[in-house]
Amino acid sequence: MASPARTILRTESKLFLREPGGLFWVVVFPTLLLVILGSIPSFREHSKDLGGSRVVDLYVPISILLSTIMASIQVMPGILTTYREQRVLRRIATTPARPSQLLFAQYVLHGAAVVAASALVVLVGRIAFDVKLPGSAVSYVLIFVLALLAFLAIGGVITSLSPTAKISTTLGTITFFPMMFTAGLWAPVQTMPHVLRTIVELTPGGAAARGMDQAALGHWPSAHFLLVLVVWAVGMGAIAARYFRWE
């Protein structure tokens, strides 16, 4: 027999696939960005400034973080606040199913979409632009998972603090740009001036981008970056849980 948690997850995945906008930005757009940047010849040349890497190499982790941040900060809080606003959570609360199962399903689905999008980015990078697969796959995945958790937790905070879906969209957009800046969307973290770089490496985007670069080159990422991500994930997760309201 189908348990409530399972049918909820199945139903929510169907609904997830009915949101073409969200799917485009989370799954398609990051790869598209990589393809566009990779098509610029100079971005495929090795650069001394980047420690011998090419710009397109750096944009693989950046595109992965773009997908992560889109899903966690832009898309998911909008869905969850709408569920709260339209009393979907409240309706579920009157049944033997728990509204927390609905939240859980949404986190799982967005997490899964980001994983799929990231695999696509890595694959296209490898095939189209000869980007080497991460030298240290385990640490690459570890950083990726920690970054995903940290950003989902930040999305959770936005969900908790937004009384309406409209406000969550605004908050999401306001948060999106600094997050993407620190992840290196406009200029990879390595190219930033020293002081700025030190600050950026304390943000989840900066720490994740740098950690993934190290892992890509086959190194175990600095404990510093791992710690930054764990602190963000735990801290934001706690705030999200503390201020969450069902209605």
Added chain:
Amino acid sequence: MAIIQVRDLRKTYGTKVAVDGIDLDVEFGEILGFLGPNGAGKTTTVECIAGLRRPDSGTVEVAGHDPVAEREVITKLVGVQLQQAGLQAKLTVREALELYASFYDNPRDGLELADRLAIGESLDVRYGKLSGGQQQRVAIALALIGRPRIALLDELSTGLDPRSRRDVWELVEEARNDGTTIILVTHLMEEAQRLCDRLALINGGRVTALDTPDGLVSRSAAPTVMAFSPSRSIDLGPLRTLPGVADVSDRAGRVEVVGTDDSVTAALSWLHAHDITPTRLRVTESTLDDAYLTLTASAPEEN
């Protein structure tokens, strides 16, 4: 045997007292109606019984359980249709029925419920695209899909056309016949009279009257209405002084005397004595509507 017991229930939102000491016993297998003006505390009471709100003080027991503390037991026993509760906008009717059926151990056949409620044609339509009345019927289907022992229906037939209203009433009666105890919040006197075994009049956060529909009508100080067209124009003043008369009005030549059986006799004698013929004379019992208006007249509507 009371399956729901409410004792001295109180709930305040900020400074607004919503429920101000409600005591209520709902008997096993009955349909109890909640009547009362908007903002009287009906919905808050229902939400406390459903366990969605924690009372400030007082107790609620549903089949011997605390609805807030024992969610797991209560949610299996109680089916709820709330005024303010929605579904995912892109969920189809069929998916909603399947989803909610999966929450219960022994659910009803969702397709049969949909047919009974005349939403069988709309199974593949998304919830957000349904009309208000169709959404309402989906909500009712979802409240009953788990074969609840207790159903809380808040404004059951709001937004329904007369045809679907009757479909819904049949379904509710059938559920009662199968042993479901039902609390029904309503503003429709016809619905209250047809469905409810007892009615609780809620006003200003309290139960101000609790009786059968007929009992409530006869409680009304002026249970009889006499209407006629006088053969010549008359002065209403003397009619007002007759025994038991509560109100006299003249609506475009048609006089209405609201009072008791005695007032009818007295009015007829008075008319006869003044040589006035009451043409098209009708004497009717006052309705639940009239009783409701009399019984709530003392406390004007808040909000």
